Amino acid sequence: MLxxxxxxxxxxxxxKQAADQGITNGAIVSLIGAVDECAISNMLAEDAGTDIISEYQQPFELSGTGEIQNGKVHVHVVLGREGDTALTGHLHWARVETFFVHAYTLTLEDG
Structure with a gap:
């Protein structure tokens, strides 16, 4: 767990924690917690190769999954906010100030 x-x-x-634990390749099978601000992206409808990045300065419940490939963390999330609405996308960054985020991982053997 990270x-x-x-x-x-x-x-x-x-x-950083994956590197400290020697995880260079693996699956993030569950990501759970809450963040206070974040940036996510989704693809342009007319051009799947172009991301639209949106930043939010408000608290969100967070769940997601992802992978670690060659030491690089890649995460997709669902973010729940006030008003019982949800956003989803590729997570670029998120700050934790109030609660925590836990990532449960499975390590893949290199090679």
Missing amino acids: TVRPGEEVIETLT
Whole structure:
């Protein structure tokens, strides 16, 4: 399990902790927690090769999955916010200030 605590950024912290634990390739099978601000992206309808990045400065419940490939963390999330609405996309960054984020991983053997 990798843990992001208050005052930490999600992608940066997961990347560092994975490296510290020797995880270079693996699956993030479950990501759960809450963030206080974040940036996600989705593809342009007319051009799947172009991302639209949106930043949000509000708290979200977070769940997701992802992978670690050659030490690089890649995560897709579902973010629930006030008003019982959800956003989803590729997570570029997220700050944890109030709660935590836990990432449960399965390590893949290199080679």
